Amino acid sequence: MILVFGQSGQVATELGRIIPDAVFLDRVACDLSKPSECVDAILYNRPKAVINAAAYTAVDKAETEEELATIINGAAPTEMARTCEELRIPLVHISTDYVFDGTGTEARLPNDPVDPVNAYGRSKLAGEAGIRASGCVHAIMRTSWVFSSHGNNFVKTMLRLSETRDTLNVVADQIGGPTPARDIAYAANAMAEALIADPTRTGTYHFSGAPDVSWADFAREIFRQAGRNVVVNDIPTADFPTPAKRPLNSRMDCESLRNFTLRRPDWKAALTNVLEELEVIR
Structure with a gap:
């Protein structure tokens, strides 16, 4: 088991579809703001x-709730790992990918230096560090x-x-790989x-869509597939200020996935499936 x-999250919901016999813990069953509950849940279930x-995952709210x-x-992940x-x-x-500083244009490797630019990224990096320090067999999967x-x-x-707009301004200087939750699952x-x-496959891996x-451009593909006549205007990040700074470069090198015979998913094909599920297209 x-x-x-x-x-109820995106990835957990998809996991429920592919491994329905797994035990799933919601916030009522295990409150991650109380890390000791993670320990109790693992010891009780013996998976x-x-x-x-x-x-x-509230990136902007994390700036005031770090x-x-x-x-x-x-x-919580540190206690899970221990x-x-x-x-x-x-x-x-x-x-x-928010554990990186988001600079440059090259795809980041799993062992590249980390330097998060916001509170959310720092909190996720703390989890990574705790897992590695625990010595447990693990796969840290960075996605985006x-x-x-x-x-x-x-x-x-x-x-x-x-539904109500025929023109939208969307950030065009942040680059990354949209990733289907189903493929992450x-x-x-x-x-x-x-x-x-x-267990020798333990380590850090990158997994993002291609x-x-x-x-x-992601928005344009959504509207193209959905048959929505919406004009997308490119704007820089500077014109769309948010409480939390966003990385401009979210590209990740996913070659190490070969260790698990996995490869980057085609997000455009997955988008079609999502739009069909939402009954936007048939």
């Missing part, structure tokens, strides 16, 4: 592996720009705005099973 922290698909974000994204090490079981943890047919995400936001499950069989695009 696999134990999954999270139940063969743990997947952490839960996180504090302590809480760091408990949920840092201390307990997994005690039971000698693997942990798959979903992290983010997650989308699906459920939860809050860029695809659903663009569709909602297109498949990858997380594959990593968990692989680590059970071969090809890399700007938010503006």
Whole structure:
């Protein structure tokens, strides 16, 4: 049995579809702001592996709630990892490209220097550090720009705005790989099973959709596939200020996925599936 922290988030929802016999813990069953509850949940369930698909993800709100974000994204995964090490079981943890500083134009490698530019990134980095320090067998999977047919995400936001707008200004100088939540779920499950069989695969991996695009071009593809006649105007990040600074470069080198016989998902094909699920296209 696999134990999954999270139940209603984008990735956890997709995990529920592919491994329905897993045990899923929502916020009521396990409050990550109380890390000791993570320990109790793992010791009680005695799973063969743990997947952490839960996180504090309110990037802008984290600027004023960094302590809480760091408990949920840092201390809780650390306690999960320590307990997994005690039971000698693997942990798959979903992290983010936000641990990098977002400069340059080259795709970041898993072992490249990290330097987050916002509170959310710092909180996720704390989780990564705690997992590595625990000594447990793990796969830290950094991903980016997650989308699906459920939860809050860029695809659903663009569709909602297109109901009342025929022109939108969208940031064009942030570049990254939109990543389908369903593919993240498949990858997380594959990593968990692989680590059970071969603990030497422990490490940090990048998993993002291909090809890399700007938010503006992502929006154009959403409207093209959805048949929405919306004009997208490119704007720089400076013209769309947010409480939390965003990285301009979210490109990630995903070659190490070969260690699990995985590859970058085609986000355009996945977008079609999401739009079909939302009954935007048939």
